[in-house]
Amino acid sequence: MKTKRGGRQGGPPPERLCIDIGQEGLRINGSLLPELTLAALDAFLGSHREAPQVRSSPDEPVDPLKLVAIWDAAGVRAFSDDSVHASELELLLAEDPAWESSVQYDFFALNPRNVFAGVFTVEGLPLLQAVPQKVLREVYSFAEWKTGNWDVMVMLREELGEVISSMPFSERLKKLETDDIADLVRAAPQPFREVCISRSAAPPKPVKSSKKWKLPKPQVAVLHFSHLPFKLAVVQELMYQQERLKPRFDVHDFAKHHAKRDIDPDSYYFEMIPEVKAWFDGLPVPASLAEHVQRLSFDGGNDIYLELIPQWDGEDEQFNVTALSAQELAQFPQLREVSGSHWLSPEVIELLTRHGVAVLD
Numbered sequence: 441m442k443t444k445r446g447g448r449q450g451g452p453p454p455e456r457l458c459i460d461i462g463q464e465g466l467r468i469n470g471s472l473l474p475e476l477t478l479a480a481l482d483a484f485l486g487s488h489r490e491a492p493q494v495r496s497s498p499d500e501p502v503d504p505l506k507l508v509a510i511w512d513a514a515g516v517r518a519f520s521d522d523s524v525h526a527s528e529l530e531l532l533l534a535e536d537p538a539w540e541s542s543v544q545y546d547f548f549a550l551n552p553r554n555v556f557a558g559v560f561t562v563e564g565l566p567l568l569q570a571v572p573q574k575v576l577r578e579v580y581s582f583a584e585w586k587t588g589n590w591d592v593m594v595m596l597r598e599e600l601g602e603v604i605s606s607m608p609f610s611e612r613l614k615k616l617e618t619d620d621i622a623d624l625v626r627a628a629p630q631p632f633r634e635v636c637i638s639r640s641a642a643p644p645k646p647v648k649s650s651k652k653w654k655l656p657k658p659q660v661a662v663l664h665f666s667h668l669p670f671k672l673a674v675v676q677e678l679m680y681q682q683e684r685l686k687p688r689f690d691v692h693d694f695a696k697h698h699a700k701r702d703i704d705p706d707s708y709y710f711e712m713i714p715e716v717k718a719w720f721d722g723l724p725v726p727a728s729l730a731e732h733v734q735r736l737s738f739d740g741g742n743d744i745y746l747e748l749i750p751q752w753d754g755e756d757e758q759f760n761v762t763a764l765s766a767q768e769l770a771q772f773p774q775l776r777e778v779s780g781s782h783w784l785s786p787e788v789i790e791l792l793t794r795h796g797v798a799v800l801d
Contacts, residue, residue: 457558461637463588476526478509485511491550515556528638531556536633538598576622589640594632609755652697658724663771669761672744673736678729680743691747709751716748733772738780764788
């Protein structure tokens with residue numbers, strides 16, 4: 441839902457704005473803001489109007505809603521948790537009709553009615569120059585990086601984002617090692633529709649490992665696996681479907697209690713978190729649980745895959761079962777059905793079929 445851009449509200453900024461975010465903090469027209477408050481922003485941008493934040497869809501997570509402060513003339517808006525401090529600052533860099541018309545609320549009631557016409561820099565560099573090359577190589581619909589204690593995120597305009605997202609996953613994965621996607625973004629006349637800056641959360645204090653997720657030494661007979669993808673399917677069934685295999689692994693709790701290095705689970709999009717892969721690889725599965733495995737399901741939404749790669753989109757084949765031994769399969773005499781045939785190699789399908797297991801699409 442979109443309404444026509446209205447006239448300016450609040451007085452226009454007194455001069456052309458130059459906003460820079462750097463190691464020291466936010467500067468507007470050369471002046472460093474000691475605190476990012478709505479009052480401090482008003483002093484440079486003019487008076488703001490306020491609107492309550494709305495949820496973009498009924499399925500959006502139920503987090504506490506924030507106040508939205510909008511400077512229409514400047515093309516700027518901010519979010520505030522307490523009506524005093526700004527937790528996030530956004531600059532509208534370009535009109536994006538496709539995106540604006542796709543939202544399910546009155547777009548211009550919650551966004552600036554004008555585009556930011558000033559100069560925005562990061563550490564003194566123009567925005568496109570400031571984006572790290574590695575970040576630009578991996579851009580999808582947005583790109584984010586840190587400068588000092590600040591997070592910077594830029595959103596691609598809808599048309600450019602669709603070009604990148606329409607690439608087959610395998611092609612996009614190959615381009616991560618090249619400058620192809622970065623060059624595509626740099627060549628666009630106006631690649632970004634908005635930039636958002638916010639203060640980074642303070643890093644957690646180092647803690648000693650609680651050993652909560654230390655793998656136990658097996659006290660009973662255990663199953664033996666030679667191929668991890670097959671083991672993951674079995675663990676999915678026993679741990680997440682039937683909840684017989686304990687403890688139920690949680691990657692965020694694992695990261696919280698892991699002391700050897702900081703792990704940000706949500707930064708993993710394509711490869712498995714090495715420590716999590718090692719945990720599942722070494723997980724002892726009691727042989728007594730084998731009789732409960734009657735079916736296995738291969739699906740991109742399986743819990744276990746999202747514990748290994750929390751931001752995985754399910755498009756690549758790294759969890760496919762390309763090999764399976766007769767000895768591994770013989771441990772599961774009650775297995776009657778496997779769904780997700782496209783996850784299995786022809787040799788694995790033949791082995792399952794020969795042992796009386798139905799393989800379904």
